[in-house]
Amino acid sequence: MSNAPESRSAGGIVQIGVAGLGTAGRAFLPAIEAHAGFRLVAVAEPTAEARNDIVAQNGVPGYATLQEMLAHPGLDAVYVGTPTDLHPAHVAEAFAAKKHVLVEKPMAVRLDQAQAMIDGAARAGVVLLVGHSHSYDLPIKRMREIIADGMLGRVRMVNTWNFTDWIYRPRRPDELDWEQGGGVTYRQGSHQFDIIRLLGGGMVRSVKARTFDWDPARRAIGAHTVYLDFEDGAVATAVYSGYGGFASAELCFDVTEWGFLEPPANRKPVRRPGAGSTPADELQAKRARSKNAIPASAPNQPFFGLTLVSCERGDIRQSPQGLYVYGEQGRSEIELPRDRSPRDLVMAEFFDAISGRAPALHDGRWGLANLEVCTAAIESSASGREIFLKHQVPVPA
Ligand SMILES: NC(=O)c1ccc[n+]([C@@H]2O[C@H](COP(=O)([O-])OP(=O)(O)OC[C@H]3O[C@@H](n4cnc5c(N)ncnc54)[C@H](O)[C@@H]3O)[C@@H](O)[C@H]2O)c1
Secondary structure, eight states: OOSSOOOOSGGGOEEEEEEOOSHHHHHHHHHHHHOTTEEEEEEEOSOHHHHHHHHHHHOOOEESSHHHHTTSTTOOEEEEOSOGGGHHHHHHHHHHTTOEEEEOSSOOSSHHHHHHHHHHHHHHTOOEEEOOOGGGSHHHHHHHHHHHHTTTOOEEEEEEEEEOOGGGSOOOGGGGOGGGTOSHHHHTHHHHHHHHHHHHTSOEEEEEEEEEOOOTTSOSOOEEEEEEEETTSOEEEEEEEOSSSSOGGGGTTTBOTTSOBOOGGGOOOOOOOOTTOOHHHHHHHHHHHHTSSSOSOOSSOOOOSEEEEEETTEEEEEETTEEEEEETTEEEEEEOOOSSOHHHHHHHHHHHHHTTSSOOSSBHHHHHHHHHHHHHHHHHHHHOSOEEOSOOOOOOO
16 A cells, blocks of 8 residues: 555545544544535434534535435545544444545454454555544643753653543443443543553563442442553653543643633532433433534643653653643743644644555554553553553654
């Protein structure tokens, strides 16, 4: 297969369709609109209300399923924002139709499914990109550049903490079941492990972890502590709790996941689903929340909790407007532009890969390596053993 997949549209515009108009799918529409190299030409969503809503707003045809949308004339690429356990089948359908694919994280539930997606992309001669994940965020990308520059020496430790109310937000039942890619280790760990691997160089040797499911009224993996050993001797820890007590925004200048100021006094009390609430109630609440769960722009950089990188000659963390670098001369701040959202950066990487300008970093093999950490953490917690990894890839030079 040639490295530069062929772009099929006139003038290099990539005609893209969005499958799944829930929380994740809706969040990508502004970024697709904003990128001059993409044109939204169709959407697919079985829920008529959501589909009609987006069709009315964007003036593009709406299909009930991805399968139908794949027959839309001139379609080059598809964004797959459907439930995680449906990703393998949906991505295989897109590859059968020779479409480039941007699939949400986690890319699949099982490692063999992810490997099949990688093989499918190679056979079809198309791009497979996994995103959005918070490792695309500009502060994390800039941290990686400082590390690659070498001025602070080698990374020795990466520690990341995130405390949210993830478990008590309205959820479909599969989102709480780790065997369907649910729970915080798959859904939020994916972001943490992607960040850790990008900053640590990619090659995780082993994982030792404990996952927790401590609310009998809300069965799910709701918290974890994960220890990662890298091949080069660096280590990392990822701590996550979705049980809605402490909020890690308090460690991040009161800035939230998507870049908004939320001082503790303004934090809404965490609403646990009532005893009588049914899956149908939660689905309705989730659909209502999905309309504006993820904003298109924000006054601050996104903070996926507190991430602190320790190198031989200094440390790096996020600051309200960028990065704090703690070097031999003390603390200095690097301000970062706020003109591009995290999803704008995903679309830029996708376009560069499709047009052959630059190979993707967050490709299928990178996604598989992140997924391997998710499954290893769950296996380690169940067995009590350290799990050694086989599918790791380095950060490209
Ligand atoms: N990167 C992020 O920050 C982020 C945030 C949220 C969710 N996600 C990921 O996005 C995916 C979806 O999660 P969500 O929270 O948006 O769920 P959601 O329920 O809000 O959205 C999923 C949508 O897919 C639709 N769908 C189901 N079957 C379909 C089909 N055959 N064709 C087209 N559409 C179909 C559903 O009707 C629903 O509207 C998951 O993999 C999740 O891990 C990523």
